Amino acid sequence: MKVIIAEKPSVGREIAKVFGASTKKDGYIEGKGYTFTWAFGHLLQLAAPQEYGYYGWNVQNLPMLPQKFKLAIRKVKTKDGMVDDPGVRKQLEIIKALFDEATEIIVATDAGREGELIFRYIYYYLKCKKPFKRLWISSQTDAAIKDGFRNLKPGTDYDTLFNSAHCRSQSDWLVGMNATQALSLSSGTRSVLSLGRVQTPTLAMICTRYLENKNFVPQTYYQVSIQPDKNGQVFKAISEKNFKTREEAQAVLDRVEATGLIESVEAKPRKEPPPLLHDLSSLQQEANKRKGFTADQTLTLLQNLYESKLVTYPRTGSRYIGDDVFAQVPGLIEKFTSHDDFGKQATILTGAKLNRRSVNAKKVTDHHAILPTGERPYQLSADHQAIYDMIAGRMLEAFHQDCIKEITKIIMLSGSRFVASGTVIQTAGWRAVFNDKDDEKKDEENATLPKVVQGENLPITDKALLEKQTKPKPLYNEATLLKALETAGKEIDDEELRQAMKDSGLGTPATRAAMIETLLKRNYIAREKKNLVPTETGLSVYHVVKDHRIAQAELTGAWEKRLEEIRSGASVNQFQEEIKTYTRDITRELLTAGKGMVIK
Template sequence: MKVVIAEKPSVARDLARVMGAKEVKDGYIAGNGYAFTYAFGHLVQLCTPQAYGFHNWSVSNLPIIPNRFDLEVKKVRKDGKQIDDSGALKQIHIIKGLLEQADEIIVATDAGREGELIFRNIYYYLGSKVPFKRLWISSQTDKAIKEGFANLKEGQEYDSLYQSARSRSESDWLIGINATQAITLAAGNKGLLSLGRVQTPTLAMICSRYLENKDFKPQAFYKIQAGFEKDSISFKATSDKIEKKDVAEETVAKLNIGTQTKVVKVEAKETKEQPPLLFDLTSLQQDANKKYGYSADQTLSLAQTLYEKKVITYPRTGSRYIGEDVFEQVEALFQHLADTAEEGIAAISRNLIGAKLNKRSVDDKKVTDHHALLVTDEKPGPMLKEQQNIYNMIAKRMVESFSEVCLKDITTVTIDAEGVELIAKGTVIRQYGWRLSADQIEIPDDEKNTDEQDNENAQLPKLMAEEMLEILSLELSERFTKARPIHTEASLLKAMETSGKEIEDEEMRQAMKDCGLGTPATRAATIETLFQRDYIKRDKKKLIPTEKGLAVYNLVKDRSIAKVTLTGKWEQKLEEMRENKVSYEVFMKHIKDYTAKITKELLQLRISIAQEEIKPQQKGKIKCPKCQPGNIHLYDKVAQCDHYARGCDFKIWRTLNGVFLEEKEMKSLLEKGKTSVLKGVKTKEGQIVEAPLVFEDFKVNVG
């Protein structure tokens, strides 16, 4: 019997259907020589510190560096304790029984780093010796599944991918566990302070940009803009920046309406504007945030749903290219879009059938584990609006990427006005190419410099050197320098992709992706973790650090754990490990040495931490209802016991049943078991009422 292990039940059911297995059993589907079973994501995980005998948080225990990492079935927290997940225990027992009967295992977890780790952890935890092969596909269509099963890969081909995944998991454990305990203990009774290999430098980027923006002092500068006309075409020419007001006023005083000026130089050149590359996950998340305001996590979830509906290819890809073999199928996909897509996309798709397609996004050498995002030839069924938006974005980008270049004639004219140099630029589009594709819209980018657009005109008249022009309008404008904007999820994802380096060129960013923060598959989760830790909050699209987030940043900003470049180098080493260029042993020795070093550094913060208060937002004390000696601290979103390091895990949201509780009401709820009568309380049935909230058996109900 062949046992197929999928990442989750829905995928196992789909694979079983395609391969003709129909007999539904407890925890698997059997038939046609197969048993299709499944995990629930990470069914088996690294053991917690408690498994190694470290039950309490103590300086004397740190750093916690196991000689070897052991595995255990997934845990859940209940009544302040970590206990085995009963559902996970049952499923691992089912898988164990199936493997004991198996001749061969087919690994059908997600075709990527984390998917490989999910299977290998199960395999090694159970001590299985059954040989295994790998199903490696980039779409979930029936055709792709059948082809994948007909062309299974040898499992050993993915050993280096597993070592990379294992190293990522173990390094995150070492740095996260030790750094979090060290800074929490150093801070004393100030609640849990979480640090991590990727989350801390990401927080640092958000906080440093926020503080830079808030501390920015605008500087005035001045520009002279003169208006001209020839052949009934009006245009404007602009001076360079003039830093001082008196110099600007003296300069403009040389000019008047009617002043004769001379054309000094006319430069004309043709430029080719290449279409954008196809989407990978990160670029899709960036544009979805700009265009629709979707969070990175929301976009990933929507894309994953579309993948499971079989209408797009594998979403967690880090490549913006396809290979020549996939390119051969692109025209058929345009025929599919011509028949099924909304009219704007369908019309351009029809024009591309039989046309010479742009191959900028085609490069075998730049395709990683999975190619760029494409639609499949599966006809889309009914979708939610948000799913349709993401599907259309991917389809539109396909149409754009394979369309012709946009050809522009750009003319730059230099004018001498009484010794003042003025510049006018004109742009004429000779071939719209990809810019006509699928009603392509310029997505706003807050980081673009609008000052550079002052001297741009849609069109200039025909001008020649030595020609005289009369000034018809004259303006001296005062401008101000602008701060770099506060990060949005779009700009943060862009910064994470290149470890904070500001690189506009798409191809250069692709070359940098191996040393970015995290991976396309993990960046959304990192950002969500910062929200869950109450380190950041949203203000429309902006990411704003909370007081707690800023306080943590101020504590660690000068430490290596907050440095973007260090984490980027680790990510690069993990990618090199996948390519068999770096060994697990060498990488993990470095990580263990670093863990000991950063733990010592963070524990030494106890000397200065009193000056860096993690300020709870309250005046009085609220007794912890769980451990009694502890006090509850109020933060932006949560109320949490300050005895976390001593084993009390009590935490409660400040917004309960739709009502945000101020200090007085939270104190009443936790100490007396009841608030006063509150307005706007939402019941389980969804009704809005006036009622108190009641705290009983560590649960909150409407009184």
């Protein structure tokens, strides 16, 4: 019997379906000489400190550097503290029984570093010695699965990938557990002051932005506006320059004449391509903007839709699909021709040439972009419907035509130079789906400008002096923070570190919502209207750690670079020694630094 193990039930079932296996058992599916089972993400985790004899939280234990890491069943929190997750324990027993019977194991966990780790932790925890092969596919269409099975790889091909994954896991444990205890103990508070490679740079970003915002000194500047009139159609033009003093602006205002001369008119069309399909992060950002949902709420709603088989896999970091999935898109679009809001646009798209901007197999990583499955939704709650519509609507947008705008710039002379600019949508294209206003539009912009020609003289009907103030960068909200986490590391000076982080940022799509919740739970940050602001505790922690590497995105960049080297065969030992050295250093530093902390 060959046993196939997937990362999650949905994938296990999908593969079983392709094989034509249909005998459903508890925790697996049988048929055609195969057995298909699955994990639920990570079933095992690195054991807690007490499993290595580090009891309690004690300075004497620090730094905790286990000789050999142990694995433990994933825990859940109950009123009696942390206990083994019963569902996980049961699934592990099922997997063990199947592995015992197996002649061969085929690993079908997600094609990536963590997918490899999920399987290997199970395999080693169960002390399994059976040979295994690796299925390596990045989409779960029938064709991709069949093709993958014709090209199974030897399991050992991925030994170095496992090494890099295991190093990632151990390093996060060593730095996180030790730094957390060191700061918590030295601060003298009895509360947990957690630190980690991802959460601490995130906290630092929120604090930096908050302080920047709070300490921002607005600069006043002045502009002059005029209102020319073209045959009764009045529009607005603004002085070409900004002025530092009221006097300068007043002088310009005084020089405005009864008429203004059109010096030049420039009208050029601009193509605006449709947005890409959604990945988890972009959907969380949009749901936060449109509906005020938190990242965590959106993920939960989306998970429900996924479990109801209404949308594809949610925790994806790719905004693209491959050609195999693209082949199914026309059929999907057709299912929306009677949708209340999008029916008309879906009908227009049916049979039309589809935009291929979101089609790029090379940019599909473990999973492709989020799409509706085509199953008909039934009695969704308002919130579920809202998320579903964002996904369905985005699909229609993504495959729609470009939006064509005409951007007009008029330069006028009336004493000095004035500029009027306007944008007119000529062909809505993808913008017809939601009919949203263009959020980039500035206050001074005219929706439409009258037709004028160079050399024309227009009467000036009104003029005004405008007093304005420079504005600070806004505080983070969930949408802008998620974006910042994705792009974290883009400003790192070191070319190699920046390169190592370019496709990842801080954290992963699957973990960012939970991480924001952790910062809230620790009382490091709070929600203030839609914004995320640091608390006093958060700021105190920030002040202690801000100049240490643990508060910088560069740490992740440095690790990613080394982990990639390990994946291509570099020494594991050397990296592990460096991590131990770093753990000793940061622990010692925090044991001292924490003493100066003031926590109310």
